[in-house]
Amino acid sequence: xxxxxxxxxxxxxxxxxxxxxxxxxxxxxxxxxxxxxxxxxxxxxxxxxxxxxxxxxxxxxxxxxxxxxxxxxxxxxxxxxxxxxxxxxxxxxxxxxxxxxxxxxxxxxxxxxxxxxxxxxxxxxxxxxxxxxxxxxxxxxxxxxxxxxxxxxxxxxxxxxxxxxxxxxxxxxxxxxxxxxxxxxxxxxxxxxxxxxxxxxxxxxxxxxxxxxxxxxxxxxxxxxxxxxxxxxxxxxxxxxxxxxxxxxxxxxxxxxxxxxxxxxxxxxxxxxxxxxxxxxxxxxxxxxxxxxxxxxxxxxxxxxxxx
Numbered sequence: 001x002x003x004x005x006x007x008x009x010x011x012x013x014x015x016x017x018x019x020x021x022x023x024x025x026x027x028x029x030x031x032x033x034x035x036x037x038x039x040x041x042x043x044x045x046x047x048x049x050x051x052x053x054x055x056x057x058x059x060x061x062x063x064x065x066x067x068x069x070x071x072x073x074x075x076x077x078x079x080x081x082x083x084x085x086x087x088x089x090x091x092x093x094x095x096x097x098x099x100x101x102x103x104x105x106x107x108x109x110x111x112x113x114x115x116x117x118x119x120x121x122x123x124x125x126x127x128x129x130x131x132x133x134x135x136x137x138x139x140x141x142x143x144x145x146x147x148x149x150x151x152x153x154x155x156x157x158x159x160x161x162x163x164x165x166x167x168x169x170x171x172x173x174x175x176x177x178x179x180x181x182x183x184x185x186x187x188x189x190x191x192x193x194x195x196x197x198x199x200x201x202x203x204x205x206x207x208x209x210x211x212x213x214x215x216x217x218x219x220x221x222x223x224x225x226x227x228x229x230x231x232x233x234x235x236x237x238x239x240x241x242x243x244x245x246x247x248x249x250x251x252x253x254x255x256x257x258x259x260x261x262x263x264x265x266x267x268x269x270x271x272x273x274x275x276x277x278x279x280x281x282x283x284x285x286x287x288x289x290x291x292x293x294x295x296x297x298x299x300x301x302x303x304x305x306x307x308x
Contacts, residue, residue, distance in 0.1 A: 001043060003077060004028075008036040009048060011069055014140070015272050017049070017056035019233050041228075073278050074155045078141055095284055096125040098134040099147040101226045102202050103270065106246045108147075111290045119283045130225070131200055136274050144284055145274055147291070152273040159303045160273035163292035167267050168203060170259040171234050171241035178240065184259055186214045192219040193239035195230050202227070202244050203268035210265050231256060243270075274304060 007026055012033070016019040023030045034054075041048050042185035049056045053264055059067060097107065104126060107116075112124060127143060131151030136145040146152055152160045171191070172178050181188050190211070197204045202225075211218045223238050224230050227247035234241035235255055242265075248258045272292055274280060280288075285297050 001040060003074070005036045005040040006074055008033050009040065009067065010069050010074060011259065012037065012049065012056060013059060017058065018063060019056065024230055058075060067243075072277070074127050075275070078139065089127075093121075093281060093283070094125055095145070095281075095287060096127065096143040097145045097147065097287070098127040098129060098137045098143040100131065100134070100149070100201060100296045102129050102149075102244050102247055103147050106226065106244070106292075107270070112289070113138070114290050115283075115287050118286060122283050130198075135273070138273055139274065141278075144278075144280070144296045145272060145288065147270065147272050149270045150200055150205060150267050152287065155273075157276050157285050158273040159276050159301070160271040161288075161292060161295055161303070162269045165267045165269050166199070166245050167247050167262045168207065168242050168262075168265045170240050170261050171231060171243055171248060171253075171256055172259065173235060173237060174255055174257055176240070176257070178259065179257060181261055184261070186216055186264055189219055189242075190216045194242060195222045195224075195233050195239040196242040197227075197230070198221060198223045198225050202275050203265070206266040206268060280304065 004026070008022060010021040011025050012019065015025065019030045019033050022033045026033065037056075044066070046062045046066070047060050048066055050058040050060055094238075099110075108126070112126075115122075115124070125143075127137065128189065129137070129244070131148040133145040134143075134148050135144040135152055135155050135158060139155065147163075152158060170178065170184060177182055178188060178192070196207060199205075199208075207218075222233055223229075223260045224233075230241045230243050231247075231253060233239065242261070248256075250258070272288060274284075274288075280300075285300060288300060289295060289297065
């Protein structure tokens with residue numbers, strides 16, 4: 001039994017039993033993956049996967065139990081590596097953070113600045129993507145910390161912490177008719193073309209839920225992951241924007257006006273997530289506490305270890 005065999009089993013389950021994808025992730029060949037899986041099954045004396053010919057189609061009942069053990073073994077192996085790095089160099093290394101554009105652009109700069117001042121020898125690898133990819137990267141160990149507003153709390157193998165609440169703003173060009181409405185109603189918004197976030201990004205679900213509850217069909221003519229892109233198209237007169245409150249700056253966003261929308265859409269909660277059972281280096285705790293000062297290291301440790 002070796003770690004490559006264990007990783008082949010885990011990745012086969014994660015990649016929908018597509019051995020070509022597994023081989024790409026593990027930087028090996030498809031026949032090599034098949035051999036690793038077959039050798040472990042022979043050693044254990046049990047079929048881990050169901051098959052249709054040579055193609056894997058699912059996990060057997062024994063395979064489901066074995067996979068849980070493999071997951072724990074690989075997490076502990078990674079924790080051992082992290083612990084050794086901790087003792088070898090407590091204030092140096094790399095912290096990988098996956099997040100959305102809005103968090104990276106508008107919220108994290110101050111946190112990163114403070115963190116770099118405290119840990120100048122730690123490199124930060126900042127990755128931006130969709131919430132589902134962020135969750136996948138944290139689960140796979142590709143990244144240490146994930147930050148997003150949507151999606152992170154839906155994965156049982158992630159521990160996620162609420163960090164701060166925020167709301168949406170309506171953004172329009174100077175002189176727009178909506179500026180005469182006080183307050184703006186959903187019916188007023190529904191009369192205009194709307195520009196906002198892609199589904200699954202930056203609280204978009206609360207926007208959709210509000211219109212659906214009111215029995216209205218919004219005319220969303222353009223969506224984007226990037227708040228700056230949304231504001232750019234609003235400035236061109238292509239529609240009314242709905243953006244995160246932290247993405248608007250009155251001094252910087254010249255020619256645009258922001259209108260409060262807290263009465264229209266439910267508040268949003270940005271969450272930070274780590275993999276359950278993972279070993280976090282000391283500077284990772286410091287980063288988390290700078291981003292979410294309402295947390296304590298003790299409660300983070302309890303949650304990650306499963307003590308609560």
